[in-house]
Amino acid sequence: MFGTELSSKWDMFLQGDVGAGGSNNSWNAQIMFQRKLKSGNRIDLGARVLSVDFDDTLASGESFILDATMTGLMFGFTWD
Numbered sequence: 001m002f003g004t005e006l007s008s009k010w011d012m013f014l015q016g017d018v019g020a021g022g023s024n025n026s027w028n029a030q031i032m033f034q035r036k037l038k039s040g041n042r043i044d045l046g047a048r049v050l051s052v053d054f055d056d057t058l059a060s061g062e063s064f065i066l067d068a069t070m071t072g073l074m075f076g077f078t079w080d
Helices: none
Strands: 002-005 010-019 025-036 042-057 063-078
Touching: 025 063
Parallel strands: none
Antiparallel strands: 002 010, 010 025, 025 042, 042 063
16 A cells, blocks of 8 residues: 655545456555544545456356456545
């Protein structure tokens, strides 16, 4: 994870990973912006992309294939 302070009120975080454990390959990337509030709490806003390429043969002999890319927005609140 990489994080940097953009200003006295805003931080930015980048995170990513690549894997091939049980899948052929997968990767994940996200960016998060954090707004610092006067109370010390934070509001988190960001976006994420997750891609998975997986195939296997089930016990029944049928093939199971998952080749998907999912995207979405994130919202959070962090208490100090």
